Amino acid sequence: EAGVAQSPRYKIIEKRQSVAFWCNPISGHATLYWYQQILGQGPKLLIQFQNNGVVDDSQLPKDRFSAERLKGVDSTLKIQPAKLEDSAVYLCASSSPGYNEQFFGPGTRLTVL
């Protein structure tokens, strides 16, 4: 069974530029999560999708971050414009409905200069 796929693995941009990350969850997993992991900290949930609907985006900085999951499968997370403090690893995870185990992708490491 293929795991959660993410791309790109690494991205370096200048502040005020925009960037997008892509995630393809495990086949059949209806729930998808995006986490932000700042160096030296644990992952922090940004947004949770159930199929193509948003369940929780309370921690998403909506002035600059956006996410979508249009067809209920893969998802994109966008930052526009990026700030220095957005430098982090962005992790995508997925799970089956009603199942309390999340499976994580390898992450995208973003560096904002």
Added chain:
Amino acid sequence: AQSVTQLGSHVSVSEGALVLLRCNYSSSVPPYLFWYVQYPNQGLQLLLKYTSAATLVKGINGFEAEFKKSETSFHLTKPSAHMSDAAEYFCAVSDLNDYKLSFGAGTTVTVRA
């Protein structure tokens, strides 16, 4: 909201020695508890989870954790450390009816030869 505290940001052990990583949770109702491991430049991998069944939980790679309600703790142990155990370890918690994860700050384990 649920939260966990990991005591000690860095732990150094000798190869073959006991590994003990501490995690305490804050909740009046026993939640679901998890330990994840993260190797450099990789995503998170589930080591083990507590879901209100047995209080002593065995996981992968020889790790186990004991849920102690009286101490609100879920410490992770491994009797004999191996060089391959060098990684970052995260304790996480979720509510019983909501599978969103809240992570601790992480503990980095180094193993000395």
